[in-house]
Each structure stands twice: as structure tokens, then as C-alpha cells.
Amino acid sequence: MSEVKLRQAIDTLKKSGVRITPQRHAVLEYLLNSMTHPTADDIYKALEGKFPNMSVATVYNNLRVLKDIGLVRELTYGDASSRFDCNTSDHYHIICNQCGKIVDFHYPSLEEVESLAEQVTGFDVSHHRLEVYGTCNACKEQQAANEQ
Ligand SMILES: [Zn+2]
Numbered sequence: 001m002s003e004v005k006l007r008q009a010i011d012t013l014k015k016s017g018v019r020i021t022p023q024r025h026a027v028l029e030y031l032l033n034s035m036t037h038p039t040a041d042d043i044y045k046a047l048e049g050k051f052p053n054m055s056v057a058t059v060y061n062n063l064r065v066l067k068d069i070g071l072v073r074e075l076t077y078g079d080a081s082s083r084f085d086c087n088t089s090d091h092y093h094i095i096c097n098q099c100g101k102i103v104d105f106h107y108p109s110l111e112e113v114e115s116l117a118e119q120v121t122g123f124d125v126s127h128h129r130l131e132v133y134g135t136c137n138a139c140k141e142q143q144a145a146n147e148q
């Protein structure tokens with residue numbers, strides 16, 4: 001992880017007047033280090049050793065604060081629990097059908113789709129989401145091993 005990213009994020013927190021508690025700092029640092037788009041529960045499990053008094057609700061509250069100031073994006077998937085992404089630049093996701101892992105990939109933003117949708121439907125378009133599904137390398141290796 002780049003220390004620079006963490007420092008920038010801390011600066012954003014300071015500028016928005018949000019108090020930087022040790023837990024909030026830890027949640028942010030964990031997210032910046034994580035490439036896997038963790039759930040609140042994943043973050044809780046990773047940090048509970050360090051903060052025995054912290055609850056899942058605290059993690060959620062911290063994530064909400066970070067989301068409100070634009071440092072974190074929440075990805076919702078129907079009734080499954082939300083995943084959190086601290087890469088707030090435009091990017092797309094590929095999701096493993098077997099293990100649920102989410103990986104970032106970059107592709108020029110499909111802005112024509114947004115403007116076409118706007119023209120066709122008259123909606124004011126806010127954003128779009130594109131997800132590609134498949135089987136990740138780890139799961140493919142697992143499958144190959146099981147077949148032998
Ligand atoms: Zn997988």
C-alpha cells in the first residue's frame with residue numbers, strides 16, 4: 001500500500017472536520033491495504049484483536065462516515081452484505097462465481113451508454129455499474145486439483 005494514499009485520505013478526513021479516532025484510522029488503513037473489497041464483517045474480524053471493545057456496528061458507523069465524505073464506496077448486492085471499496089476512481093469489477101472475490105479492472109468509462117440511456121428514457125442519469133462474472137484463478141486451480 002502507498003503511505004501517500006493513507007496520508008491523502010487522512011488529509012481529506014481532517015479537512016471535512018471528521019474526528020480521526022484510532023478505530024477510524026484502522027478501518028481506513030485496512031481498506032486501503034485490501035484489494036478484495038471486504039464486508040464490514042471482514043473488517044471487524046481483521047481488527048477485533050487490536051480493538052477488543054469494537055463492535056460490528058462501530059465498523060459500520062466508521063464506514064458510513066468514510067462513505068459520506070467520499071473516501072469509500074459501498075457496493076450492494078441484493079440481500080448479501082455490502083462490500084466496501086476505497087478505490088473511488090472510475091473502474092469496473094469482475095466477480096468470482098465460486099468464492100465471491102471482487103477484483104478491479106480498468107476500461108474506458110462507458111459514458112455513451114449513460115447519455116443514450118438518458119436520451120431514450122428521459123431519466124437524469126447519476127451513474128452506472130458494470131459487473132463481469134467468472135471463475136478466478138485460485139478457484140480454477142482448486143477445481144483442477146479436485147479433478148485429479
Ligand atoms: Zn474464486
Ligand SMILES: [Zn+2]
Pocket residue numbers: 037085087091092093103104
Ligand atoms: Zn473496486
